[in-house]
Amino acid sequence: MPPVIEVRNLHKRYADKVAVDDVSLTIQEGEIFGILGPNGAGKTTTVECVEGLRRPDRGEIRVLGLDPLRDQAELTRRLGVQLQAGHLPERIQVAEALELYSSFYPRPADWRALLDDLGLADKAKTRYGKLSGGQKQRLSIALALVGGPRVAILDELTTGLDPQARRDTWDLIEGVRARGVTIVLVTHFMEEAERLCDRLALIDAGRVVMVDTPAGLTERARIGQRIRFRPSRPMDDSLLTSLPDVSGVTRQGDMVIVSGSDNALNAVTTVLARNQIVAERLRVEQASLEDAFVQLTGKRLESGAR
Numbered sequence: 228m229p230p231v232i233e234v235r236n237l238h239k240r241y242a243d244k245v246a247v248d249d250v251s252l253t254i255q256e257g258e259i260f261g262i263l264g265p266n267g268a269g270k271t272t273t274v275e276c277v278e279g280l281r282r283p284d285r286g287e288i289r290v291l292g293l294d295p296l297r298d299q300a301e302l303t304r305r306l307g308v309q310l311q312a313g314h315l316p317e318r319i320q321v322a323e324a325l326e327l328y329s330s331f332y333p334r335p336a337d338w339r340a341l342l343d344d345l346g347l348a349d350k351a352k353t354r355y356g357k358l359s360g361g362q363k364q365r366l367s368i369a370l371a372l373v374g375g376p377r378v379a380i381l382d383e384l385t386t387g388l389d390p391q392a393r394r395d396t397w398d399l400i401e402g403v404r405a406r407g408v409t410i411v412l413v414t415h416f417m418e419e420a421e422r423l424c425d426r427l428a429l430i431d432a433g434r435v436v437m438v439d440t441p442a443g444l445t446e447r448a449r450i451g452q453r454i455r456f457r458p459s460r461p462m463d464d465s466l467l468t469s470l471p472d473v474s475g476v477t478r479q480g481d482m483v484i485v486s487g488s489d490n491a492l493n494a495v496t497t498v499l500a501r502n503q504i505v506a507e508r509l510r511v512e513q514a515s516l517e518d519a520f521v522q523l524t525g526k527r528l529e530s531g532a533r
């Protein structure tokens with residue numbers, strides 16, 4: 228099957244700022260594909276080129292076989308794009324907005340069902356300006372889906388939502404994917420990426436660092452485990468850094484934090500025992516995608532709002 232989205236060697240600069248530097252991506256039908264990276268990494272610019280909203284300096288893009296610039300009218304009918312908050316008039320009612328948007332499409336989805344799914348059924352007559360931030364966000368998702376698109380691009384899907392609303396939105400997105408819609412998710416929330424995405428592109432400073440499944444990324448970063456303990460007597464980090472299963476050792480106060488492969492715990496406890504060191508307050512944690520990101524890019528993703 229041909230890919231739903233194909234981006235080849237995309238370049239885009241703003242004046243003297245290189246925003247996207249040779250990005251290539253292939254997104255298959257039916258997957259939830261995440262584009263993950265810190266603020267300013269070039270995620271939005273990349274998807275805006277895919278949506279036909281920006282003209283690339285170089286590179287080739289195909290979406291459902293269409294050229295986003297040349298075939299913009301056709302693509303608009305087939306692509307669901309989440310609007311950023313504030314794009315609707317304050318006085319428009321929720322139902323009016325959905326009705327208006329569905330009139331743009333040849334085969335729209337049932338917007339009443341979408342309202343139900345998004346927990347907005349009792350807000351149908353509410354004016355946009357009177358909705359809470361979370362409700363506005365959910366309406367923007369409904370508007371992205373109202374055309375019954377084959378591909379939906381959701382940029383910062385859950386930014387501004389509280390934790391419960393965020394989880395509800397994730398359930399909803401899984402439901403949308405179950406109906407066969409391919410979803411591109413731009414995010415800087417690790418938990419969201421880990422929970423929802425089949426595959427992820429890590430983007431940093433305009434370049435794709437790596438594309439893999441969330442589990443594959445943590446595996447490739449070679450950090451299956453994070454081990455914390457307080458040594459019963461002073462010890463030299465080199466005791467542990469020399470072990471092949473250990474990829475990093477850091478200190479936090481009197482605690483030692485070791486990252487390493489799934490065998491790291493075995494290797495670490497053996498070496499400590501051999502040196503008559505007791506690992507006090509020992510704790511082992513499974514490495515997260517955040518750890519992988521830090522390992523692969525040397526940067527920490529901010530998990531707060533933009």
Ligand SMILES: Nc1ncnc2c1ncn2[C@@H]1O[C@H](COP(=O)(O)OP(=O)(O)OP(=O)(O)O)[C@@H](O)[C@H]1O
Nearest residue numbers: 241244246264265266267268269270271272273533
């Ligand atoms: N219209 C513009 N004019 C000039 N520079 C821009 C413009 N839009 C984005 N940039 C710059 O290009 C780089 C990439 O921005 P982009 O918005 O694509 O990143 P992003 O990964 O989506 O970040 P964020 O999560 O903050 O939205 C940033 O350094 C940004 O400051």
